[in-house]
Amino acid sequence: METLRMKAIILSAGKGTRFKSEKPKVLHKLLGKPMIFYVKEAVKWIKPEEVIFVVGHKKEDVIKEINCKSCKFAVQEKQLGTGDAVKSSLEYWKDFDGYLLIINGDTPLIKGQTLKDAVNYLNALINYEGRQINDKNYQNKNIAGLVLTAKLDNPYGYGRIIKGKAGVIDKIVEEKDASPLEKQINEVNSGIYLIYAPFLKEALNKLTSNNKQNEYYLTDVIEILKNEGKYFYSFDVGDFTQILGVNDRWELSKAEKILKTQFLYFWAVNGATIHNPDTVWIDFDVSLDKDVEIYQGVSLRGETEVLEGSVIYENCVIINSKIGKNVKIYPNTVIENSVIQDNAEIGPFARIRNNTVIGENCSIGNFVEVKNSQIGSRTNAKHLTYLGDAEIGKNVNIGAGTITCNYDGVNKHKTIIKDGAFIGSDTMLVAPITIGENAYTGSGSVITKDIPDNALAVERAKLKILENYANRKKEKKEKNESC
Incomplete structure (x- = not known):
């Protein structure tokens, strides 16, 4: 025939x-x-x-x-x-x-x-x-x-x-x-x-x-x-x-729900676990490996790929990004146009965006934003940090409250932090700047100059202690009130 x-x-x-x-x-x-x-x-x-x-x-x-x-x-x-x-x-x-x-x-x-x-x-x-x-x-x-x-x-x-x-x-x-x-x-x-x-x-x-x-x-x-x-x-x-034809926006919504259910079923029977699937969103171009686990409220959009063994917890949004093997993305994290390499942990409440690469075994914690940066393996930034336009090496510790001051009002500038550096909490790194290998910055410092390898940089006002200050202030207040 x-x-x-x-x-x-x-x-x-x-x-x-x-x-x-x-x-x-x-x-x-x-x-x-x-x-x-x-x-x-x-x-x-x-x-x-x-x-x-x-x-x-x-x-x-x-x-x-x-x-x-x-x-x-x-x-x-x-x-x-x-x-x-x-x-x-x-x-x-x-x-x-x-x-x-x-x-x-x-x-x-x-x-x-x-x-x-x-x-x-x-x-x-x-x-x-x-x-x-x-x-x-x-x-x-x-x-x-x-x-x-x-x-x-x-x-x-x-x-x-x-x-x-x-x-x-x-x-x-x-x-x-x-x-x-x-x-x-x-x-x-x-x-x-x-x-x-x-x-x-x-x-x-x-x-x-x-x-x-x-x-x-x-x-x-x-x-x-x-x-x-x-x-x-x-x-x-x-x-x-x-x-079913689609003649209005409500019919569009109904058709989309049917299509989404078909896609979720496809990924489930091919080895992905999807919790509470009614709440999960997966775009057409998304790819999931076996043993991926997706929790409720997750939205995977664009050309996102999630590799074997990774877990994405509640209410995460991932757009046009690649998630490596055995990665954990904790709740309420947003990742856009970035790569998360194997065994990394991200979140909760983290934001990764603009062509960032997070290396293997990194930990990017709560309320940390990383933009257009390369983060080397086994580097940690666990809380309350902004890393923008940065190149960060391996085994670096980024203390809480660290900020790369990358924008001078006209141009963006690069921050380089080399392998093994230790950035103390509440450090301001004013770019362009380079922090050498195994260098340290003291907590609360504003670093405006390059720091050589193995050095300690501390920049803050000298501590002054005024003894009996509280009593003198109280006496002054009582005197003023009696007048």
């Missing part, structure tokens, strides 16, 4: 009025990706010879987001219905002797495997429906295509599938045009079609806008071709959530 030749048309021209947004509908995001992304990925499963996007509202933004040099883009100038949208792409398939997958760009839950199964089913129908046992070269020339359908308990809002003999589809009736009897039918149109291109080309010219919407319905093609002896069959997708 030969493989069917396929092209795909993805309808992406809708404005999405019910979103109440200037952004094109298909660019609204689920789990960090625009919904059109998920449709494009699903379509890849059928290996089409060409993918054609029909664009319209803010087409430049849609084309830029799709970012596909090999794809074709057709423009629907006016929103005149799905039939008009498909017709606007005619130049890219008018001479194509194969089948077209037509799918809406706002159905992000459709699975690639479902589309592949539908193509295989259509191929089987063409080669076996009505075939005689000895007819080896048989093909049913009357099969026009396939409509992907689902059965819903509440089919309100969807076009109903009207069938005749042997399961052949007679027509599809939109909700607004359906009779009371037709509205009782629970098999509905998904808006996904496989259609033989030459048949579709002829039928498009026969579409009319004689309906309550005054639009050209692609669904009318089914009845037009049936009247010419060419038939459509249905393919039940099984899981009706796959065909």
Whole structure:
């Protein structure tokens, strides 16, 4: 059985009025990706010879987001219905002797495997429906295509599938045009079609806008071709959530929840423990190794990677970062665009950002912020510290309250702290500055000059003790009050 030749048309021209947004509908995001992304990925499963996007509202933004040099883009100038949208792409398939997958760009839950199964089913129908046992070269020339359908308990809002003999589809009736009897039918149109291109080309010219919407319905093609002896069959997708369209922000939220649950399930069955999954957020591009443990309230965004054995505790946010093996991220920590190497401990209430690298076996503790810095292995900064634009070596101890004073009001400057240094609590390091190997700074010092290796730097006012000060102050106060 030969493989069917396929092209795909993805309808992406809708404005999405019910979103109440200037952004094109298909660019609204689920789990960090625009919904059109998920449709494009699903379509890849059928290996089409060409993918054609029909664009319209803010087409430049849609084309830029799709970012596909090999794809074709057709423009629907006016929103005149799905039939008009498909017709606007005619130049890219008018001479194509194969089948077209037509799918809406706002159905992000459709699975690639479902589309592949539908193509295989259509191929089987063409080669076996009505075939005689000895007819080896048989093909049913009357099969026009396939409509992907689902059965819903509440089919309100969807076009109903009207069938005749042997399961052949007679027509599809939109909700607004359906009779009371037709509205009782629970098999509905998904808006996904496989259609033989030459048949579709002829039928498009026969579409009319004689309906309550005054639009050209692609669904009318089914009845037009049936009247010419060419038939459509249905393919039940099984899981009706796959065909859920996204027409407003609430439907976007519901679709996103379904997609998130699918992703969390995927990571769980592949070896990650996810506590209280309803509260956990994981974007599409996130990657988790086995034996990763995620606690409630965690948000993993962008291209974040968490390696084997790491634990991320409650309410952490990690964005576009790599977390090494056996790392512990304690509660309420935020990590952005950074790398945490193996066996490090971060938090609680820490912030790591702007291309920071935290070395192996480091400890970055509570209320510590590290920005655009390189921290060597086995270095500790356990509390109440700011390290910005710094290069810190191995085995360094950063005392509580330490600040790298990196900004002079105009430019940022670098602080270098070499291996083995000990920075006393409440030290101010005024950059640019270098602290040598095994050097010490005294607590409360403001260091403005480079410190050589093995030296101690202390900069603070000399301690003065005024004995009996409290009694003298009390006597003075009592004297003033008696006057």
